[in-house]
Amino acid sequence: MIASFDAIETLLALCLTVAALACLFDRHLVRACCFFIAFAFTMTLAWWLLGAPWLAAAELLLGVVLTGLCFFYALGIFSPDASPKLMRDSLHEPWSRAVARLVLALGWFVMVGAAIRYVIAEMVYSPTEHPLLLAGIIIIACALGAFALHRHLLRRLLAFNILGSGVFMLLAGVAGTSPAAQALITVGLCIAWLGSMLAALLIRQLLHLEGVEVLGHDGEPKEQAK
Amino acid sequence: MIWRFGLFDSTFEPLVTTHWALVIALCLPLILGLLAALLPPKKAWPVALAGVPVLASGVVLLVAVAQVQLLQWQWEILGVSIALRLNALSVLLLLMTQWIGFAAALYTPGQLRLTATGPLGRWLWPLMGVLISALSLIWLATDLLTLYIALELMGLAAVGMLLLSGKAAALLAGTRYLLLALVGSLAYLLGVALILGHWGRLDLQGLAEVVELGPVAWIAAALIGAGLALKAALFPLHGWLSPVHGNAWTPVSALHAALVIKASLFMLLQLWSILLPDTFYAPRLIAWLGMLAIVWGGLLAWRTDSLKTLVASSTVAQLGYLMVVFPLLLGPDIELLARSLAWEGFWLQLMGHAFAKAAMFMAAGNLILATGESTLKGLAGSSRRLPLSLLVFGIASITLMGLPPSAGFTAKWLLLQAMVMSQQWWAVAALLIGTLLSAAYIFRVFRYSFDETAPRHHYQPLAPGMDLIALTLALIALVLGLLAHFPLELMHGGGV
Numbered sequence: 163m164i165a166s167f168d169a170i171e172t173l174l175a176l177c178l179t180v181a182a183l184a185c186l187f188d189r190h191l192v193r194a195c196c197f198f199i200a201f202a203f204t205m206t207l208a209w210w211l212l213g214a215p216w217l218a219a220a221e222l223l224l225g226v227v228l229t230g231l232c233f234f235y236a237l238g239i240f241s242p243d244a245s246p247k248l249m250r251d252s253l254h255e256p257w258s259r260a261v262a263r264l265v266l267a268l269g270w271f272v273m274v275g276a277a278i279r280y281v282i283a284e285m286v287y288s289p290t291e292h293p294l295l296l297a298g299i300i301i302i303a304c305a306l307g308a309f310a311l312h313r314h315l316l317r318r319l320l321a322f323n324i325l326g327s328g329v330f331m332l333l334a335g336v337a338g339t340s341p342a343a344q345a346l347i348t349v350g351l352c353i354a355w356l357g358s359m360l361a362a363l364l365i366r367q368l369l370h371l372e373g374v375e376v377l378g379h380d381g382e383p384k385e386q387a388k
Numbered sequence: 389m390i391w392r393f394g395l396f397d398s399t400f401e402p403l404v405t406t407h408w409a410l411v412i413a414l415c416l417p418l419i420l421g422l423l424a425a426l427l428p429p430k431k432a433w434p435v436a437l438a439g440v441p442v443l444a445s446g447v448v449l450l451v452a453v454a455q456v457q458l459l460q461w462q463w464e465i466l467g468v469s470i471a472l473r474l475n476a477l478s479v480l481l482l483l484m485t486q487w488i489g490f491a492a493a494l495y496t497p498g499q500l501r502l503t504a505t506g507p508l509g510r511w512l513w514p515l516m517g518v519l520i521s522a523l524s525l526i527w528l529a530t531d532l533l534t535l536y537i538a539l540e541l542m543g544l545a546a547v548g549m550l551l552l553s554g555k556a557a558a559l560l561a562g563t564r565y566l567l568l569a570l571v572g573s574l575a576y577l578l579g580v581a582l583i584l585g586h587w588g589r590l591d592l593q594g595l596a597e598v599v600e601l602g603p604v605a606w607i608a609a610a611l612i613g614a615g616l617a618l619k620a621a622l623f624p625l626h627g628w629l630s631p632v633h634g635n636a637w638t639p640v641s642a643l644h645a646a647l648v649i650k651a652s653l654f655m656l657l658q659l660w661s662i663l664l665p666d667t668f669y670a671p672r673l674i675a676w677l678g679m680l681a682i683v684w685g686g687l688l689a690w691r692t693d694s695l696k697t698l699v700a701s702s703t704v705a706q707l708g709y710l711m712v713v714f715p716l717l718l719g720p721d722i723e724l725l726a727r728s729l730a731w732e733g734f735w736l737q738l739m740g741h742a743f744a745k746a747a748m749f750m751a752a753g754n755l756i757l758a759t760g761e762s763t764l765k766g767l768a769g770s771s772r773r774l775p776l777s778l779l780v781f782g783i784a785s786i787t788l789m790g791l792p793p794s795a796g797f798t799a800k801w802l803l804l805q806a807m808v809m810s811q812q813w814w815a816v817a818a819l820l821i822g823t824l825l826s827a828a829y830i831f832r833v834f835r836y837s838f839d840e841t842a843p844r845h846h847y848q849p850l851a852p853g854m855d856l857i858a859l860t861l862a863l864i865a866l867v868l869g870l871l872a873h874f875p876l877e878l879m880h881g882g883g884v
Contacts (some may be wrong), residue, residue, distance in 0.1 A: 336585025
């Protein structure tokens with residue numbers, strides 16, 4: 163029984179990681195959004211498995227349905243034919259920038275990993291016993307790197323959402339599913355949805371005012387020095 | 389440090405009147421904001437009338453705190469406990485929020501009428517209501533969950549308000565701010581997750597008892613610090629600040645610079661004083677960054693051509709003064725007297741800056757609205773035509789420069805005393821350089837405005853009261869220096 167439970171959890175963790183990576187690094191925006199929906203759906207299953215049905219319901223409603231709708235609205239699926247649709251991210255970043263962001267993501271990976279090592283001491287001996295926690299750390303590092311790397315506003319929004327899910331997964335991993343942890347995660351989900359909605363409205367409005375090019379205007383790199 | 393934030397057990401139960409005052413202070417701004425979205429007020433007097441109960445609730449709470457020093461509330465909802473406290477510091481910050489919020493709300497009808505804002509204008513009211521309610525909650529909350537909720541509500545409302553002007557530049561700056569603020573809040577949440585996982589509790593008072601210094605405390609403090617510093621525009625993370633203010637409406641800028649940024653700073657100091665008591669390097673790092681902020685913000689403000697960028701960059705520099713005080717508040721081996729002087733100077737500087745900066749943004753907004761130009765050169769000739777707006781700008785800058793008898797002067801005096809006592813000469817140097825730089829950029833504004841040669845064509849008349857509201861705020865900042873012993877005595881009573 164216990165062995166099969168672990169297998170399911172490992173499978174879920176793998177699915178989460180793959181969906182997150184696909185969502186973060188696919189330049190085809192519609193496909194990336196579909197991967198995000200798949201990711202959020204896997205998160206729902208993970209909450210269910212961790213014994214937090216309320217959280218699963220909140221994730222299904224807020225994460226899958228409402229945030230998904232926000233993304234497809236931002237893509238322009240629902241708007242009339244005249245307005246521009248977003249299909250591909252054709253912005254390219256110079257190599258120096260990419261390397262700098264990779265180092266940043268690695269730094270965070272090490273820092274968060276070190277913190278987890280102290281919080282859950284027994285994890286040092288058996289890191290594979292907490293596959294979801296491990297997936298959470300990897301997802302956070304990748305999403306942070308992607309958020310810093312991409313200039314396209316929609317892709318940064320996707321990266322933010324994935325980052326949020328990774329943080330929630332980590333929170334549940336280190337703090338369990340106590341009422342306080344569930345309350346924190348629910349609030350986080352609501353905020354992520356509100357933020358995504360606001361950002362989707364903004365992206366549409368910006369496209370309407372200025373055209374597609376404006377989404378890449380992200381000037382000073384110092385703004386993300388973090 | 390902990391007792392200064394009122395994190396100990398209270399001996400008195402709150403009275404029934406204070407319960408009601410608390411409910412009014414926290415909920416009424418929100419309700420009024422929603423009402424105003426349905427029926428947008430066209431004149432200032434309905435706003436003034438509606439604001440009276442909120443201000444009255446603040447006064448009732450002040451009287452209650454003056455009597456018993458500390459009030460606490462606690463509720464248990466679905467297994468999650470929510471705790472509030474009200475001590476001298478939080479009641480002073482609450483009053484500051486209510487008065488500046490009231491002034492901004494009074495200013496708004498005139499602004500909306502004169503600038504033809506279109507249908508988006510009415511949405512300013514509910515956002516302002518959410519912002520003031522959330523800020524009031526931040527000053528009072530003592531558990532990490534409530535603080536998180538209030539911080540996020542405040543952040544989203546602030547972003548929404550900054551976007552309302554609807555220009556493409558504002559939208560772009562706002563989107564960037566939104567994404568950075570959201571990621572900042574995730575960093576905060578990650579820090580909270582570590583705390584909850586390691587110590588298993590979220591209430592600050594309980595945490596203060598169980599926290600011991602170690603890698604977890606360090607990393608949690610770093611994560612929380614990074615998230616909050618991003619939101620507070622502390623020095624290396626301030627890049628989003630000026631573009632965001634450049635296109636925002638005047639009352640929005642005033643509220644944002646005066647209150648929103650301060651709330652993140654307040655949380656940072658409160659949480660670090662629990663997680664990192666008596667550490668050497670972390671507050672020292674903040675102080676070094678603060679020195680750079682003073683110089684860099686001052687230079688930015690000195691070199692800029694746009695009036696709003698000048699006021700916004702001066703915020704970066706003024707936050708630097710507060711950052712420089714961190715080692716005195718959190719560092720080890722600080723004498724008790726020096727620490728309490730630094731503590732008083734810190735909050736006096738924060739409050740004085742809040743009032744002065746709100747007044748300055750309003751004066752700058754008035755000047756820009758009346759002349760129709762947003763550059764410094766466009767101010768030429770305004771000394772004769774707009775003397776009152778310029779006077780307000782001048783009175784506000786007295787506080788920012790720290791000339792007597794303003795709150796800025798009294799605060800800097802206290803801070804200097806504490807720094808000399810603990811022999812932090814580099815901090816003294818930073819304070820003096822900052823004063824010189826702020827004088828440099830402020831006198832630059834006056835040099836342009838007293839230029840008489842420019843041909844002046846057309847001045848937009850301002851709505852009645854727009855200058856008077858700004859003048860009142862600037863005078864409060866000035867008088868706060870003369871009457872500083874009232875708030876300081878109130879804070880003294882908070883324990884010893």
